[in-house]
Amino acid sequence: MLNAQQLSSTVTVEQGKLSGKHVEHLHQFFGVPYAEPPVGQLRWQPPQKAQNWLGIKQVHTFENQCMQKYLYDDMRFRSKGVSEDCLYLNIWTPDLAPTEKLPVLVYFYGGGFRAGDGSEPRYDGAALAKKGIVVVTVNYRLGIFGLLAHPSLSAQSGYGGSGNYTFLDQQAALEWVNKNISQFGGDPTRVTIGGESAGSISVSAHMVAPDSKGLFSAAIGQSGSILGPPLPAVSLQKAHEMGVSTVNQLHNKLSLKVDRGNIEQLREVSAETLLDALEELGISRFSTTVDGRFIKDLPISLYRKGQFAKVPLLAGVNSQESHYTSIVDKPLVTKEDYQQAIRNLYPEYYQEVLAMFNISEQEDIKDALQTLASDRFISFGAWAWIDAVTHHPSVSGKQPSTYFYRYDHIRPARKVSEGGTGEHHDRGAVHSAEIEYVFGNLDNNPLYLWQPEDYQVSKVVQGYFERFIKTHDPNGEGQAFWPTFSSEKWMILSKEPEYQSFEAHIKRYQFFMDYYYPSN
Incomplete structure (x- = not known):
């Protein structure tokens, strides 16, 4: 078994020897190549196996982030630069590996498949690694470099399809992890894949990807899936x-x-x-493709047929994935504004959509619009995913355990020194706000005025995620019990988590299921 001295000197992987850093009882290996640089004639081709190297490769710093121009406001990078030469992963592992191999988390960053990087401080794996988890973050191709499909590319591919290089990169990283993670103290049979936003969509895609099955034992999805907006798969x-x-x-x-x-x-x-x-x-978005290699059919069909990885799943949404102003951009929204907006969005289902919401006071209008905006953006997809997994029996007749959450904690105001006003007007937990809490990385994000209750929320939320990664069940002593989703309830994650009925939301999500996937 590996020990601290062995890890602090060299680790031997399939391609050669690596030398990482030893920092605060952790070993860190940053910028580990898992595939050849996809440059020149390898642009718009599936990732190629990384070549062997001679000697000891120093992996002390983050490598390049993949090509991108769009930067979300709260993104911060520690990467060397921006380049097509970007297929690297990063590993955090505890100081001493016990006799039993450690559970592994492989995490895919968010950013709409057009931005993001495994070096972002909010994804730093140190805090989770100190709790006995080997953490891996993965860089993958973005935008046109990761998702372009074209007849000429399909003619060259050898399998008649193209696109999805984003997901094939992630798949190659998972294959690398399965072959090599034991050298870092990890257990290749206990790999949880996780991600937020585009990363969550990625996780849901790997669950129906034939060549990804068997590469992971559990899944975590934070906000979104390939079954709903904003980026559903296309033929x-x-x-x-x-x-x-x-x-x-x-x-x-x-x-x-x-x-x-x-x-x-x-x-x-x-x-x-x-x-x-x-x-x-003005072109920035590209879609997942039914390419015949990564996925063989539209994801909704694969989930309905039960052709998905039967693994435990923890997934959920934030309470304000989108703001009400994305539908009606007014500080004071009248009932007439609200009704006209619904009529414009759903002219054929106007009355049906209005009936989903109980509007009795002015604030109810904003609440309804915020809920609707969140569903239209990303929340419906998360529900469709966990519902499909929960209510389709596996081959053995036993359903995989599923756990659904809504994250409610409102992030504190942004610092004036960081472009904020010292106040905030959020009506809930905004999209991506939970990441620092899950990873235990509040102190890695200097933008916000963190308060003692934020650290308490982080402790609570991280506890659930930590136990799920380790045991594929989020429950443990000292916290509210989280039953499986089969009872049609979800866990409200906040400073004092509680399990609540999901009944009020079922009708709305079933409407969206029929709306996006009408039966033939």
Whole structure:
């Protein structure tokens, strides 16, 4: 078994020897290559196995983040730079590995598949590693580099499809972890995959990806899934149409020659030039594709057929995933404003949607719009996912354990020195606000005026997630009991968590299920 001295000197993985850092009773290995750099002719191809190296590779600092221009306001990076050469992962492992191998968390960052990086301080794995978990964060290709599908690429692929390089990168990282994580004290049979937003969508995608099954034993999804907005999967034909349109626009924008294939020419254009051109064209979103390799059918069909990994799942949403102003942008919303907005959004189902909400006071209007905005953005997808997993029996006839939450704690105000006003007007827990609490990284985020109750909430929430990673059950002594989702309830995560009925929400989510996936 590994000991602290062995880990602090070298670790031998499939490709060669690594030397990490020993910091505060932890071993850290940053910038570990899990695949070849996807540059040149490897742009828009599945990830290739990392080549072996000679000698000892020093992995003390974070490597490049993947190509991106869009930066969300609360993102902070510790990466070396921005480059297509970005397929690296980072590992935090405790000082001493016990006789029994440690559980592993492999985490995929959020950012709408167009931003993010495994070096972000809010995803730092040190706090969880100190609790006896080997933590891995993974970089993966984004935007056009990760999701472009095109007939020419499909003709070259050998499997008749294209796109989804984002997910194939993640899959390659999972394969690397399964082969090598025991060298870092981890148990390859106890790997939990987790993620927030785009990372959560990724987790739900891997659950229906044939080649991902068997690479993980449990799953965590924070806000969203591939079964709902904002980024549902599309057919290969639709992805081809979108890809052709994008490539043609780039071809014209960049005034490329017409005597050679568009894809081959674009492979020769610098990544920076491509991103600049896309920004000027107003193109920033790309979809998951039914590519015939990563996924074989639309995810909703796969979940309905029971063709998903039968593993324990912990998933949930935040209470303010989106603000009411995304529907009616007024400080004072009248009942007439509210009704007209619903009529505009759902002209055929106007009365049905209005009946979902009980409006008796002025504030009820904002509450209803906030709930609706959150559902339309990302909350419905999270429910559709956990409901599909919960209510479809596995091959053995036993359902996997599922745990559903709503995170309610309102993050404190932003510091004036960090562009804030010292006050906030949030009506709930905003999208992504739970990440620092789950990872125990409040002190890694200097933007907010953290209060003692924030640290208490972090302790409570992290406790549930820690136990789920270790035992695939969030329950333990000293905290409110969290039953499985089969009872149609969810855990309200806050300073004093409590289990509440989900009944008031069922009708609304069933409406969205019929709305997005009408029966034939």
